[in-house]
Structures are given as structure tokens and as C-alpha cells.
Amino acid sequence: MSLVDQIRAKAKMNPKTVVLPESYDERMLFAAQQVMEQGLAKIVILGNKTEVQNIATAKGINLSGVEILEPATAPKLAAYVDSLVELRKSKGLTREEAEKLLTAKDNLYFAGMMVREGDADGEVAGATGTTGDVLRAAFQTVGTAPGIKTVSSFFLMITKTPSFGENGILLFADCAVNPNPDAQALAEIAVATARNCKSFLDVPARVAMLSFSTKGSASHPDADKVLKALEIAKGIDPMMQIDGELQADAALLPKVGEKKAPGSTVAGKANVLIFPDLDAGNIAYKLVERVAGAEAVGPIIQGLAKPVNDLSRGCSVEDIVNVVAITAVQAQG
Numbered sequence: 143m144s145l146v147d148q149i150r151a152k153a154k155m156n157p158k159t160v161v162l163p164e165s166y167d168e169r170m171l172f173a174a175q176q177v178m179e180q181g182l183a184k185i186v187i188l189g190n191k192t193e194v195q196n197i198a199t200a201k202g203i204n205l206s207g208v209e210i211l212e213p214a215t216a217p218k219l220a221a222y223v224d225s226l227v228e229l230r231k232s233k234g235l236t237r238e239e240a241e242k243l244l245t246a247k248d249n250l251y252f253a254g255m256m257v258r259e260g261d262a263d264g265e266v267a268g269a270t271g272t273t274g275d276v277l278r279a280a281f282q283t284v285g286t287a288p289g290i291k292t293v294s295s296f297f298l299m300i301t302k303t304p305s306f307g308e309n310g311i312l313l314f315a316d317c318a319v320n321p322n323p324d325a326q327a328l329a330e331i332a333v334a335t336a337r338n339c340k341s342f343l344d345v346p347a348r349v350a351m352l353s354f355s356t357k358g359s360a361s362h363p364d365a366d367k368v369l370k371a372l373e374i375a376k377g378i379d380p381m382m383q384i385d386g387e388l389q390a391d392a393a394l395l396p397k398v399g400e401k402k403a404p405g406s407t408v409a410g411k412a413n414v415l416i417f418p419d420l421d422a423g424n425i426a427y428k429l430v431e432r433v434a435g436a437e438a439v440g441p442i443i444q445g446l447a448k449p450v451n452d453l454s455r456g457c458s459v460e461d462i463v464n465v466v467a468i469t470a471v472q473a474q475g
């Protein structure tokens with residue numbers, strides 16, 4: 143069974159409620175229909191009922207079983223306003239501003255409050271909204287998990303080359319959240335992604351801290367940052383298999399790994415690739431997806447108190463269904 147099929151099967155075993163705020167994007171409605179038909183999750187769509195039904199009718203989408211909730215008239219709006227004002231009181235958020243956020247057309251704050259308050263188990267957005275908008279709303283409503291400072295993201299990259307990573311599957315991080323992580327943030331990204339390698343692939347992580355340098359082949363502050371992150375990550379989780387700084391070829395190809403980083407337990411067999419910044423991570427995942435034809439599942443957000451996942455605006459309906467299934471599985475705990 144493929145990894146995606148395994149995730150879908152797990153989601154079906156204990157269907158959770160996932161809220162989709164972007165009802166005005168027809169891909170979300172097609173995805174809602176498929177999720178319901180396959181029993182992967184229960185779906186709540188946010189938006190004006192008539193408008194949603196009109197799009198569904200025009201496109202031949204069957205939304206039976208899907209709950210459509212209109213934030214502006216929702217019975218819990220007043221309670222969400224109270225909670226959001228309380229949450230953001232140190233930032234001086236007024237009731238008027240909170241109500242405006244909670245009834246905004248993108249529905250992102252309302253969806254976040256539903257997740258926070260347990261009225262939904264998770265959220266998927268980003269087919270239309272930018273990652274920045276999706277994340278900012280999630281930070282302010284759902285918040286970070288206890289003990290977490292840096293929220294980040296990873297992609298499950300399902301490549302066509304079984305010799306890479308775990309039978310062709312690699313985790314790439316961070317490809318969506320932190321533009322320029324310092325050494326501490328980079329270390330936290332590595333540790334969180336290693337833990338998700340275990341939960342999603344059920345194998346121990348072999349983490350490569352990527353750079354343009356391998357083991358001192360270049361001398362530059364950017365390579366020094368990666369080395370510092372490596373040391374911090376080892377301090378956080380001494381049992382983790384992690385090495386750096388490594389170039390991508392040294393991380394992935396045994397022959398190159400042996401030559402450039404002899405004796406490394408990770409070089410040549412990494413299954414988790416940690417990129418030094420978001421330029422590298424975001425560009426790399428899109429190139430591997432589009433040029434090498436890999437399936438890119440994500441970005442899967444890690445470090446929030448409850449699951450909220452983002453999409454690429456270029457996502458397909460199938461991508462949305464997969465991310466809903468992942469969100470439902472994350473919500474199972």
C-alpha cells in the first residue's frame with residue numbers, strides 16, 4: 143500500500159472533523175465531496191450557504207453530509223470574539239477588530255477559533271490564501287504547542303527513485319514557514335521533522351543538515367550556522383541520527399557520501415533533508431516536484447497546538463484530499 147493510501151486508511155479508522163474555510167474556491171468543494179465519499183473526515187465548510195450551494199450546483203458537486211456554516215450568523219461568533227480579544231489583549235486587539243477578523247471573507251480566523259475551541263479537530267486552507275495569511279491566523283488563534291518556539295513545516299516527497307531515503311520517500315524541511323531561521327530555529331526544525339519521520343514513515347530519521355559545503359569544504363558564515371544548528375539539535379535529542387554540514391549529493395548518494403563525508407552514519411542514506419533557509423527549501427521542493435516528477439505532500443505544519451495545514455495555491459483536488467487526510471490523522475494524536 144502506498145504511503146498516501148496508508149494515511150487515508152488511518153484517517154478512515156477514526157474520522158475527525160476538518161474545517162475548510164475557502165468555500166469560494168471550487169477545488170475545496172470538489173475535495174469536500176471526495177473526502178465525504180471516501181469517509182476520510184467529517185467536513186465543515188465556511189461561507190455563505192446560498193453562494194456555496196450555487197457553486198456546487200453549477201459544478202455538479204454533491205455536498206450531502208457536509209456542514210456549511212456562515213461565520214457572520216454563527217451562534218458561537220460572540221464567544222469567539224471574546225476569546226480572540228482575550229488571546230490578543232497584550233497586542234491591544236479591540237472587540238471591533240476581533241469581529242472584523244472573525245467575519246472576514248477568507249474565514250481564516252473563524253476556522254482557527256473553531257479548532258482552538260474544539261469545534262473542529264483541524265483545518266486545511268491555502269488554496270487561495272497565501273501561506274503567510276494562513277499561518278498568521280493560525281499563530282494567533284490555535285497558537286504553538288507547549289514547549290515549542292518555532293512552528294515550521296515539512297513535505298513528504300515521494301520520489302520515483304527507490305534508492306533515495308526510505309524507499310524513495312524523503313522529508314524536506316522547512317519549505318514553507320521560516321524565511322531565515324537562525325541556528326536555534328534550524329535545530330528545532332530538524333528535531334521536529336525527525337519526530338515526524340518516525341510518526342509518518344515509522345522508521346528512525348537519518349537527518350542531513352544541508353549546506354553548499356560538506357564537512358568544512360567551504361568556509362563561510364552560512365555553513366557555520368548549519369554546524370551550530372547541528373550541535374544544538376544533538377543537545378536537544380542526543381539519540382537522533384543527524385550529521386552535517388552536508389551537500390545534497392553527499393546526503394543522498396552512498397558513493398559521494400563515502401568520498402565527501404567518510405564515516406558519517408547519515409551521508410549517502412539520509413531520509414530527512416533540512417535546508418538552511420526558506421529560499422533553498424521552497425525552491426528545492428518545487429524543483430523536485432515539477433522537474434523530477436515527485437509527489438509533494440504538504441506543507442505539513444509542525445509545532446502548532448492543534449493541526450492546521452497549508453496548501454500550495456497551485457494544489458490539485460487530490461492534493462487537498464491528501465492534506466485533509468493528514469490533518470485528520472494528526473488530530474487522532
Ligand SMILES: CC(C)(COP(=O)(O)OP(=O)(O)OC[C@H]1O[C@@H](n2cnc3c(N)ncnc32)[C@H](O)[C@@H]1OP(=O)(O)O)[C@@H](O)C(=O)NCCC(=O)NCCS
Pocket residue numbers: 273274275277278281286291292293294317318319320321424441
Ligand atoms: C510565518 C510568517 C507569516 C510570520 O510573519 P510575520 O507575521 O511577519 O512575523 P512576525 O515576526 O511579525 O511575527 C508575528 C507573530 O507570529 C509569530 N511567529 C512568526 N513566525 C513564527 C514561527 N515560525 N513560529 C511561531 N510563531 C511565529 C511571532 O512570534 C508573532 O507573534 P505575536 O503576534 O503573538 O507577537 C512569515 O514568516 C512568512 O510569511 N513566512 C513565509 C511564508 C511563505 O511565503 N512561504 C512560502 C510559500 S509556502
Ligand SMILES: CC(=O)OP(=O)(O)O
Pocket residue numbers: 268272273317318424440441453454455456
Ligand atoms: C507551499 C508553497 O510554496 O505555497 P504557494 O505555492 O502557495 O506559495
